[in-house]
Amino acid sequence: MxxxxxxxxxxxxxxxxxxxxxxxxxxxxxxxxxxxxxxxxxxxxxxxxxxxxxxxxxxxxxxxxxxxxxxxxxxxxxxxxxxxxxxxxxxxxxxxxxxxxxxxxxxxxxxxxxxxxxxxxxxxxxxxSNGKNDTFKAKGLLIDFNKYLVTVNGVEVHLTQIEYKLVSLLAHNPGKVLTYDFIITKIWGPFALKDNKILRVNMANIRRKLERNPIDPEYIFTEIGVGYRMIEDD
The missing domain is CATH 3.40.50.2300 (Response regulator)
Structure with missing residues (x-):
C-alpha cells in the first residue's frame, strides 16, 4: 500500500x-x-x-x-x-x-x-456520499440505484417496493452485518414492532428471486441470531 x-x-x-x-x-x-x-x-x-x-x-x-x-x-x-x-x-x-x-x-x-x-x-x-457510486456489482448481480433496477446475469429481477428497499439497504453496506432491529427500523420505521417474522418472509422471497439456490445463497448471507450481510461488491 x-x-x-x-x-x-x-x-x-x-x-x-x-x-x-x-x-x-x-x-x-x-x-x-x-x-x-x-x-x-x-x-x-x-x-x-x-x-x-x-x-x-x-x-x-x-x-x-x-x-x-x-x-x-x-x-x-x-x-x-x-x-x-x-x-x-x-x-x-x-x-x-x-x-x-x-x-x-x-x-x-x-x-x-x-x-x-x-x-x-x-x-x-x-x-x-459524493455521488460517485450509483451501482452495486457482485458475481452477476447488478443493482442500479438511479434506475431502481436489479438484474442477475443480465436478466431483470422484479422486486416489490419493500424487497427492493431491503436489497438496496444491504447493497449500500456490502460486507457489513446489519442487525435485524437495524433493518426493521430502517425499512419499516422506528415504531415498527421488532418482529423478525415479516423480515424473514421478505428475505425468503428475495432469495427465491435472486439466488440460484436459496438454501445456499451467494449474495445475501444470514448471521444466525444477529442479522444479514450482503456479499462484497466487485
Missing part, C-alpha cells in the same frame, strides 16, 4: 496488543496503541485512524460506552475485538454502530480480511 493506513488498537492486555500490532505492522499498516477508553476517545480525533480495533473489556470504561461516544461525532470504521462471543453482545455492539465483530481467539488472516473489508466499505460509503 502506498499510503500506510493507520489502525488504532484499543486493548489493555499487553500480549494481545503486541500480537495485533506486530501482525498489522508486518502487513504494512501504521499502528497506534492504547489501553483505556478515555485514551481512545482522545486519540481518534487527533490521529484520524482508518480503522479502530476496540476491545470491550477495558479497565476504565466499557468498550460499548466508547463506541456509543465515538458514534456521536464520527463514522470511522470500528471493529470490535472481544472475548464476548454471545449473540446479545454482538447485536448490541453492531446496533451501536460497530462495523464488524471478531471473537477472541482469532486468526491473523481473519483479522486482516475484516480490516480490509472495513476500509473498502468506508471508501465506498464516501464515494456514495
Amino acid at each position: 502506498n499510503k500506510k493506513a493507520c489502525i488504532l488498537v484499543v486493548e489493555d492486555e499487553p500480549v494481545i496488543s503486541n500480537f495485533i500490532t506486530a501482525t498489522l505492522m508486518a502487513n504494512g499498516y501504521k499502528v497506534i496503541e492504547c489501553g483505556t477508553g478515555k485514551e481512545a476517545v482522545s486519540l481518534i480525533p487527533s490521529h484520524c485512524p482508518e480503522v479502530v480495533l476496540l476491545d470491550l473489556g477495558l479497565p476504565d470504561m466499557d468498550g460499548l460506552s466508547v463506541l456509543k461516544e465515538v458514534r456521536q461525532w464520527t463514522g470511522i470504521p470500528v471493529i470490535v475485538v472481544s472475548a464476548r462471543g454471545d449473540e446479545v453482545s454482538k447485536v448490541e455492539a453492531l446496533d451501536l454502530g460497530a462495523d464488524d465483530y471478531i471473537t477472541k481467539p482469532f486468526g491473523t488472516s481473519e483479522l486482516l480480511a475484516r480490516i480490509r473489508t472495513a476500509i473498502r466499505h468506508n471508501n465506498k460509503a464516501e464515494s456514495v
Whole structure:
C-alpha cells in the first residue's frame, strides 16, 4: 500500500496488543496503541485512524460506552475485538454502530480480511456520499440505484417496493452485518414492532428471486441470531 493506513488498537492486555500490532505492522499498516477508553476517545480525533480495533473489556470504561461516544461525532470504521462471543453482545455492539465483530481467539488472516473489508466499505460509503457510486456489482448481480433496477446475469429481477428497499439497504453496506432491529427500523420505521417474522418472509422471497439456490445463497448471507450481510461488491 502506498499510503500506510493507520489502525488504532484499543486493548489493555499487553500480549494481545503486541500480537495485533506486530501482525498489522508486518502487513504494512501504521499502528497506534492504547489501553483505556478515555485514551481512545482522545486519540481518534487527533490521529484520524482508518480503522479502530476496540476491545470491550477495558479497565476504565466499557468498550460499548466508547463506541456509543465515538458514534456521536464520527463514522470511522470500528471493529470490535472481544472475548464476548454471545449473540446479545454482538447485536448490541453492531446496533451501536460497530462495523464488524471478531471473537477472541482469532486468526491473523481473519483479522486482516475484516480490516480490509472495513476500509473498502468506508471508501465506498464516501464515494456514495459524493455521488460517485450509483451501482452495486457482485458475481452477476447488478443493482442500479438511479434506475431502481436489479438484474442477475443480465436478466431483470422484479422486486416489490419493500424487497427492493431491503436489497438496496444491504447493497449500500456490502460486507457489513446489519442487525435485524437495524433493518426493521430502517425499512419499516422506528415504531415498527421488532418482529423478525415479516423480515424473514421478505428475505425468503428475495432469495427465491435472486439466488440460484436459496438454501445456499451467494449474495445475501444470514448471521444466525444477529442479522444479514450482503456479499462484497466487485
